[in-house]
Amino acid sequence: MMRLVATLVSLLMPMSLSAQEEEIVLRLSQAEVSITTNFDGSEILVYGAVKRDAPPPDIGPLGVVVTVSGPSVPVLVRRKEKKFGIWLNTDAVEVDRAPSYYAVVTSGPLNRVLTRVEDLRHKISIPRAIRSVGAPMHISNATLFTEALIRIRTRSDQYQVIEGGVKLDEDTLFRAAVRLPAALTEGDYAARIFLTRAGRVVARYDTVIDVRKVGLERWLFNLSRENALLYGLMSLVIAIGAGWGASAIFNMLRR
Template identity: 60%
Template sequence: MIRAALFLLLALSGAPAAAEEVVMGLSKSSVSISTDFDGSEILIFGAVKREVAIRPDPPLQVIVTVEGPKEPVTVWRKARRLGIWVNSEAVEVDSAPTFYAVATSAPLGEVLSEVEDLRHDISIPRAIRSVGAPMTILDSQSFTNALIRIRERAGLYHLDEGAVQLRESTLFDTAIAMPANITEGLYMTRVFLTRGGKVVASHSTEIDVRKVGLERWLYNLSRSQPLIYGLMSIAIAVLAGWGASAAFRALKSG
């Protein structure tokens, strides 16, 4: 079924072709976040469209990235003061994706050169933009590395080397797992074809991730009516506490 879709994509693509071009598709172009949302998996597949015969050496490789909305992040470093751990130094990361996944057909260091990574911002560190840091902080890169480690543990950043299946240097597919804690927004999906570490073709599209149902209503309420949202949250907390206390007293007296 996937192969049939790939060949259909090739047949319908009427744009003038370069030496090699990417034709890609998604198993779904939108993700709905509801109250019972526990994550999602997106199948990304495609084919290589050519005007010339396949060149066997160097072999073709494929890189797929999925990037969530970007936002500024303040990263703090803790230090021990008078026997307790407190925030001591901070670096403002100008722009970091809320989610970033990279899948490759071979080890990333083999399929992409540092120059091409710098040009296209493909690897996880290159996707994060941190321009400046306080003059008192000499190791600002360690703050960016800490952010990457934290989000890797949360399942929000991951590199899957060898996860892209490439068949006969023509058909490719991979699956990108999106955890339950993703944020809503447009997720940029990019596919790169590389030879000898150099990008020879690329293509991009978007995945729309949105809250629906109760999640959407609460989100909109928190943005449009923050006072009402806050009062409602307090009321729910009070009622929950009262209910738990009443249940405990009933169990104790029984």
């Protein structure tokens, strides 16, 4: 028994030492993103350094993984099938929690800088960041719905995997660019930075990016939720005015 304990301690010591020897010092180009009427996306630069109190541990090459995650909400994914020449919604699965935006930027191939065990533990890759537990009994291939959600959001740039996007200088300085698309959900975006050795996480840093609507966008957003009746009436007046104006211009052009 004592021999087994000693073996376990010897295996865990390199990881515990490396976690103490290497820390992350981080900066963001901006910690706040303002969504305005002409907002067409943004780019956040993540840059930092590895702080060490001793020479780098000799347990494998250094890897860096950066993730940025938007607010997670339930998502209903439907499957369409063509019946009698018409596309109809058939089966549906509700994904328990899926980030509205998710980006993974790494210093190398993800399967090299991160083991599956560490991915499962920290939920770093896109499939691990999505939580889907239950599904209707008659649906046997519920994972296909999650895969479809990932494909759709990847095409719209809401989900991103950029392997090799983190630039490392002398295993000490690192930098990465994270692209935020125009269609952003308001809320707190969690940014996580991981240092890995031999695919195992040895250090982690967490921070938050504040994404908020400002100006006219903020006012309309608040109005739609705090006074839905006034918002609806105002939208109706604007629609009528726009229709009348277009009709008047069309009549003038015909004369």
